[in-house]
Amino acid sequence: MARSNKPILWLPFAGGGLVAALIMPVLILITGVLVPLGVLHLHYETIAAVAHNPVGKLVLLGALALPAWHAAHRLRMTAHDLGLGGGIFVKAGCYGTAGLLTFTAALALILI
Amino acid sequence: MSETITLEVLRYHPETDSEPHFRSYTVPYKDEWVVLDALNHIKDNLDATLSYRWSCHMAVCGSCGMMINNEPKLSCHAFLRDYRGGVIRVEPLDHFPIERDLVIVMDSFMDKLSGVKPYLIPKEDRPLAEGEYLQSPAELNTFHRYTQCINCVLCYAACPQIGLNEDFVGPAALALAHRYNLDSRDGGRDARAEVVASNEGVWECTFVGACSQVCPKQVDPAAAIQQIKISASVDWLKNLLTPGGYR
Numbered sequence: 001m002a003r004s005n006k007p008i009l010w011l012p013f014a015g016g017g018l019v020a021a022l023i024m025p026v027l028i029l030i031t032g033v034l035v036p037l038g039v040l041h042l043h044y045e046t047i048a049a050v051a052h053n054p055v056g057k058l059v060l061l062g063a064l065a066l067p068a069w070h071a072a073h074r075l076r077m078t079a080h081d082l083g084l085g086g087g088i089f090v091k092a093g094c095y096g097t098a099g100l101l102t103f104t105a106a107l108a109l110i111l112i
Numbered sequence: 113m114s115e116t117i118t119l120e121v122l123r124y125h126p127e128t129d130s131e132p133h134f135r136s137y138t139v140p141y142k143d144e145w146v147v148l149d150a151l152n153h154i155k156d157n158l159d160a161t162l163s164y165r166w167s168c169h170m171a172v173c174g175s176c177g178m179m180i181n182n183e184p185k186l187s188c189h190a191f192l193r194d195y196r197g198g199v200i201r202v203e204p205l206d207h208f209p210i211e212r213d214l215v216i217v218m219d220s221f222m223d224k225l226s227g228v229k230p231y232l233i234p235k236e237d238r239p240l241a242e243g244e245y246l247q248s249p250a251e252l253n254t255f256h257r258y259t260q261c262i263n264c265v266l267c268y269a270a271c272p273q274i275g276l277n278e279d280f281v282g283p284a285a286l287a288l289a290h291r292y293n294l295d296s297r298d299g300g301r302d303a304r305a306e307v308v309a310s311n312e313g314v315w316e317c318t319f320v321g322a323c324s325q326v327c328p329k330q331v332d333p334a335a336a337i338q339q340i341k342i343s344a345s346v347d348w349l350k351n352l353l354t355p356g357g358y359r
Contacts, residue, residue, distance in 0.1 A: 003305060006315040007345035014342070077318040081272055 009073055009095075015062075016070025023063055048112075057109045065102040072098035115141040117192055119150055121162065122203040124210050132210060134201075135159075141192055147200060148176050148187040151214075164214035171328055174262030177269070178214055179203040184269035184326045205269035207278070221265050224281050227307045228289035233300030251296040258291030258336055260329040267323035267333055273316050280316040281307060283323035283333035290336035293343070301343075309344035317341075 034040035050056035072094040079090045116138045124132035137158055139150045148166055155162050166176040169188045176187045181201050192200070208216035234245070267283035268274050274282055289308045293301045307313055317337045324334040 003309045003344070003348070003351075004311045004313070004315045005348070006311065007348035010315070010341060011345050011349070014345070080276070081318055081320065083276070 009069075012066055012069035013073035014070075016066035016068070016073075018066075019063055020067040020070050024067060027063065051109065051112045057112070061102075061105055061109055064105040065098075068098040068101040069095075117141040117150070117195065118199045119147070119154070120199055120201045121151075121154070121214070122210075123162070123213055125161070125212060126210075136199075141196070143191075143193050145192045146188050147178070147180055147185075147190045147192065147202060150192060150200070151187060151202070162214075163212045172262065174264030177205050177264045177266045179206055179269065184266040186264060186266070186328050189328055205265060207269055207271070207274045208265070216265075218265065220278065221263075221268060221282070221285070224285045225263070225288065228281065228285045229300055229304050230285070230288040230292060232292060232295065232298050233303060234297060235299030245297040247296055254296075255291045255294035258287050258294070258331055261288055261291075261331045261333075262329055264328065266326045266328065270322040270326040272320055272322065273318060277312070277316055279312045281310075281313050283317075283337065284331075286314055286317075286340060287331055287333035287336040290340055293340070305344065305347065308340060309347065314340045314344060 030040060030042075035042055051060060076090055076094040079085070079094075084090060117140075119137050119139060120134045121137060122132050123129070123135045137150075137154045139153045139158075142149070148169060151162065151164055151166075155164075164176070164178070164187075166188065167173040168175075171186050171189050174186070177184060178187050179185075179202070180187065180190045181195065182203075184205055187202070202214065204210050204214045204216045208218065208220070211217045238245075261284055263284060265284060271280070271283055273280045286308060289304045292298050293304060293308075309315075314337045317334075319334060319338060321334045324332045327333065
């Protein structure tokens with residue numbers, strides 16, 4: 001038996017799990033609840049500066065893309081667990097969506 | 113009349129039966145009896161042709177695993193009082209061929225177990241005169257829980273991946289591989305990785321966690337497998353970044 005190349009999918013899955021568990025809830029709380037309710041005041045210029053900075057862009061890309069890969073892999077595993085198989089359509093649907101989201105996020109961040 | 117309880121036991125004698133079938137037995141109910149006691153009562157008093165494995169009657173030997181009302185359990189660990197008022201359905205462990213009645217064919221597990229080299233492969237070959245390989249309590253602690261496995265294979269019966277792909281190395285064998293990988297005296301991680309980190313190794317696991325739930329010795333194979341995934345991924349990254357392949 002040879003060693004598997006699965007880590008190429010599992011590493012973004014594991015990283016995405018961490019981001020989804022630890023960072024996403026905080027981002028949702030800030031951008032989805034506290035700011036709209038007026039509890040927290042963020043200046044547009046400050047946030048825009050983060051999105052303009054190359055390191056800030058990378059962090060934002062990680063926060064957006066990694067959970068997408070996490071969701072893709074988990075949905076494919078769930079399909080497998082449910083006996084739907086791991087056919088090309090399931091794989092293309094899951095990882096294709098994650099790839100598309102990553103590409104869109106990267107493009108948007110580059111264009112900012 | 114004293115209280116009784118009914119067991120529906122899967123019977124299969126390959127030389128006479130075309131397929132497995134259930135047979136009911138009514139046995140005395142006792143608070144302190146486990147399912148294994150009820151089976152022994154059947155064997156001794158009602159039907160001597162019933163076959164099943166058992167030895168210690170104290171959750172040490174790992175030989176009396178069965179499906180009890182669809183859950184993989186040691187029959188010496190399943191008290192009748194937890195099923196009082198109902199019927200107890202006893203079947204051989206899921207995901208294994210039936211040898212006879214409640215006895216399963218374990219060859220596939222034995223092959224998987226030996227495949228992960230579940231023994232110490234010393235880091236350095238030292239002459240006997242240099243004495244023992246010393247280990248601190250902290251070093252022992254890192255793998256101690258994984259030494260508790262009794263090879264009862266309840267985890268294989270519980271694992272949905274084994275049900276989908278019988279070639280999956282599976283929880284107990286991977287947890288034992290991890291036990292030796294974590295041992296400070298061991299140097300066999302690379303040799304084991306050929307199986308452990310293969311497509312049929314840890315990567316078949318989707319972390320359902322049923323293995324750890326049914327384990328009668330709290331080994332937590334699911335945790336072992338996730339830890340191996342991390343170390344195998346680090347190895348994979350290192351391999352990618354260093355010319356010449358795996359160390």
